[in-house]
Amino acid sequence: MIRVIASSKKSFDDAVKEAIEELKKGGKHDDLEFTDYQVVQLQGTIEDRGKECNPDFYRVVLDVAGTHIHDKK
Numbered sequence: 001m002i003r004v005i006a007s008s009k010k011s012f013d014d015a016v017k018e019a020i021e022e023l024k025k026g027g028k029h030d031d032l033e034f035t036d037y038q039v040v041q042l043q044g045t046i047e048d049r050g051k052e053c054n055p056d057f058y059r060v061v062l063d064v065a066g067t068h069i070h071d072k073k
Contacts, residue, residue, distance in 0.1 A: 001065055002020040002023070006059070007058060007059040009057060014021050038046075042061075043060075
């Protein structure tokens with residue numbers, strides 16, 4: 001299991017997408033084929049403008065599972 005943390009200014013969905021895209025960047029996990037994920041935490045910040053509040057930043061923590069590619073041969 002690999003834990004991934006990512007964030008977005010757009011949405012939680014976008015933060016999840018960013019986290020999954022990060023898995024193959026940098027060549028760290030080229031020997032793994034990822035199969036599923038679980039969101040273990042949602043976080044964010046609020047922009048408070050006095051009379052209105054809006055979500056300002058979205059952060060997700062995922063646990064991601066995968067298998068080694070050589071194990072599948």
